[in-house]
Each structure stands twice: as structure tokens, then as C-alpha cells.
Amino acid sequence: MTDQNSFAVLFEQHRPRLRRLAERMLGATAETDDVVQDVWLRASAAGVDDIDNIGGWLTTIASRACLNVLRARSTRGEIPIDDDGTDPVVERDPCGADPLEHAQQEDAVGAALTVVHEQLSPAERVAFVLHDSFDVPFEQIADLLERSPDAVRQLASRARRRVRSADVAGTRPARERRAVVDAFFAAARGGEFDRLVALLSPEVELRIDQGLSATALIRGGATVASRALMFATPGAVLTPVLIDGLPGVVVTIGERAVSVMAFDVDGDRIAAIDAFVGPARVAALTLPR
Known part of the structure; x- marks a missing residue:
């Protein structure tokens, strides 16, 4: 049986990863510390005696906490509300436009890199961060988001396109x-x-x-x-x-x-x-x- 002191030591081993996950999901805000503290309270109350993969279990708890924060932000209009994540945004390509207009767009897209992560819907951000940064399988993320693995794969793909487009467009004509x-x-x-x-x-x-x-x-x-x-x-x-x-x-x-x-x-x-x-x-x- 794992006592509270032993679990505290175990939790501290995972704290840096949990904090990194929260920062990727939420940004460097006070909510990051709140999420990590919430994970500690929930995990310590539940106990870990029957948990085979403690790291994965803590990651799931942290992801759910982050998702709750993101959804709360969306209701306040701070980030986009979830969509189905399957359809991309298709726009006219301005490459053949006036050079000044094109240069202005390049500057705008480059600057957007710093905020594009904030523009992802909660589901897009969770799918993208968990899969691309923390190697969580789509099947596990699907359970968290209550969607099919294929739908989650599309969420991550769309988020990846948005992030990469801002990055690439800001550094390459x-x-x-x-x-x-x-x-x-x-x-x-x-x-x-x-x-x-x-x-x-x-x-x-x-x-x-x-x-x-x-x-x-x-x-x-x-x-x-x-x-x-x-x-x-x-x-x-x-x-x-x-x-x-x-x-x-x-x-x-x-x-x-x-x-x-x-x-x-x-x-x-x-x-x-x-x-x-x-x-x-x-x-x-x-x-x-």
C-alpha cells in the first residue's frame, strides 16, 4: 500500500512533466500551477495502489483539468469553441497579388505565430499537444475527448497545419x-x-x-x-x-x-x-x- 509520503515523492518525479503539459495546453499562466495542484489533490485522494501506469494516469488527470480550463475560456470567448475539427479553412492565395499586399500579409502571419496556439479550439489543442508533444496515442485521447480516434487524428492534423503554417510563413516567403x-x-x-x-x-x-x-x-x-x-x-x-x-x-x-x-x-x-x-x-x- 502506498502511503501519502511515498506518493508525494512519486508525484514530485512527475511534476515537471505535468507542469510542462499544462504550460503547453494553457500557456504560462497562474492556471498552470492550479492544474498541477488539482492533479495532486485528485490523485492523492484516489490512491495509486491499483494503477499500473502512474505517469499515464497522471497525464490523463492533468489533461482533463486542462480541458476544463480551456472549455471555461471558450465560454468566456477567449478561445474558439470546439468544432468537428475535420474541415480546413480554404482561402484565396495572395501570392499573385500586389507585392506590397503580399509582404504585409507575410508580416501578419509571422506575428501570428506567437498567438496561433491560443487560437486553437480546446479539442484541437488537447489532441495536438498530447499526441505531438507527449506521444499519447490517438485512442487514449479519443477516450478523453469522447470522440473517435479518426476524429481526434483530424483535430491534431488541423492544429498541426495551423501551427506549422504560421511558423513556415513567418520564416520563408x-x-x-x-x-x-x-x-x-x-x-x-x-x-x-x-x-x-x-x-x-x-x-x-x-x-x-x-x-x-x-x-x-x-x-x-x-x-x-x-x-x-x-x-x-x-x-x-x-x-x-x-x-x-x-x-x-x-x-x-x-x-x-x-x-x-x-x-x-x-x-x-x-x-x-x-x-x-x-x-x-x-x-x-x-x-x-
């Missing part, structure tokens, strides 16, 4: 990122396998969202390049857009939008591609006119 995307489609249409591989990170991920929880994940430069060649359509019309701030395209065949693709460009290579595929899935998105 959008025209350069767009040039990498244009080169990708040119190589695909030209059947240039080696060129495609050179444009893709070796660890690139292609996430294909067909709706109805049908999400596929393809990894590796050669595999993604082969997929791009297989589905390249010379007659398709590509309309440049921004998708959650990342460079992307709307693919239209015969005046019908069939897919929307977002590209996470890291340096001169594509690190990740999010593809929303099929007329039904695309019809669910709000596209710029």
Missing part, C-alpha cells in the same frame, strides 16, 4: 513555398519520378481524407512519389489556395472540384501532404469563389 508545390505538380505531370522524390522529404507523410472516417496514411518519399505519378491527370485544372495557411491547390476536372491538397513545405522539400479527396468530401468544404 510564400512565393518560395508555392514554387516547391508548383514543381511537384510539374514533375508529376511529366512523369519525372526522380524529380518527385527529390522534392519530397524521405519521411514525407501523405494523409488522404475521403470523409466518413476513411483516412489513409502513406509514408516515404518513393511511395508518395509513386502515388503522385499514378494519379496525375494532365487535363486537371489547379487553382492555388491557402489551406489553414499552408500552400495548396483545388484540383478541378471538367469544372468539378475533385480534390483539395495542402502542402507543408520545409526548406526545399515537402514534409507532409493533406489530401481531401472525392466529390462528396470536397463538397463538404467551403471553397473560395
Whole structure:
């Protein structure tokens, strides 16, 4: 049986991680200390005799406490209210606009990096922080958020796109990122396998969202390049857009939008591609006119 003193020593071993989690979720505020204290009170009252994974258990308690704080903030209008987390924001790409207008947007997006984390909904922030920073499985996060693992995966993906778009756009001109995307489609249409591989990170991920929880994940430069060649359509019309701030395209065949693709460009290579595929899935998105 674990006595209170022994548990106190055990808790102190986990305190730095719990505090780090709370800071990632809530920011460096007084609420961070309140969450850690709340975890201590709840855990010490419950006891740990029947707990096999104390670290995971404490993480779950801390996550629930953070989620309560985030939801309280959302009711006060301080952060966005939860949405379903599945649909990205698709906007007109200003890369072809007036240079001054474009430069002003770049400055604004760069500055937004400092606040973009605060703009995530509670569910997006929980999914993103727990999975990307603390390696918590989507299945476990799904239990916490009372959603399906696929829905949680989409929440994390959308949050990741928002954070990365602010980071990348603030440090790399959008025209350069767009040039990498244009080169990708040119190589695909030209059947240039080696060129495609050179444009893709070796660890690139292609996430294909067909709706109805049908999400596929393809990894590796050669595999993604082969997929791009297989589905390249010379007659398709590509309309440049921004998708959650990342460079992307709307693919239209015969005046019908069939897919929307977002590209996470890291340096001169594509690190990740999010593809929303099929007329039904695309019809669910709000596209710029």
C-alpha cells in the first residue's frame, strides 16, 4: 500500500512533466500551477495502489483539468469553441497579388505565430499537444475527448497545419513555398519520378481524407512519389489556395472540384501532404469563389 509520503515523492518525479503539459495546453499562466495542484489533490485522494501506469494516469488527470480550463475560456470567448475539427479553412492565395499586399500579409502571419496556439479550439489543442508533444496515442485521447480516434487524428492534423503554417510563413516567403508545390505538380505531370522524390522529404507523410472516417496514411518519399505519378491527370485544372495557411491547390476536372491538397513545405522539400479527396468530401468544404 502506498502511503501519502511515498506518493508525494512519486508525484514530485512527475511534476515537471505535468507542469510542462499544462504550460503547453494553457500557456504560462497562474492556471498552470492550479492544474498541477488539482492533479495532486485528485490523485492523492484516489490512491495509486491499483494503477499500473502512474505517469499515464497522471497525464490523463492533468489533461482533463486542462480541458476544463480551456472549455471555461471558450465560454468566456477567449478561445474558439470546439468544432468537428475535420474541415480546413480554404482561402484565396495572395501570392499573385500586389507585392506590397503580399509582404504585409507575410508580416501578419509571422506575428501570428506567437498567438496561433491560443487560437486553437480546446479539442484541437488537447489532441495536438498530447499526441505531438507527449506521444499519447490517438485512442487514449479519443477516450478523453469522447470522440473517435479518426476524429481526434483530424483535430491534431488541423492544429498541426495551423501551427506549422504560421511558423513556415513567418520564416520563408510564400512565393518560395508555392514554387516547391508548383514543381511537384510539374514533375508529376511529366512523369519525372526522380524529380518527385527529390522534392519530397524521405519521411514525407501523405494523409488522404475521403470523409466518413476513411483516412489513409502513406509514408516515404518513393511511395508518395509513386502515388503522385499514378494519379496525375494532365487535363486537371489547379487553382492555388491557402489551406489553414499552408500552400495548396483545388484540383478541378471538367469544372468539378475533385480534390483539395495542402502542402507543408520545409526548406526545399515537402514534409507532409493533406489530401481531401472525392466529390462528396470536397463538397463538404467551403471553397473560395
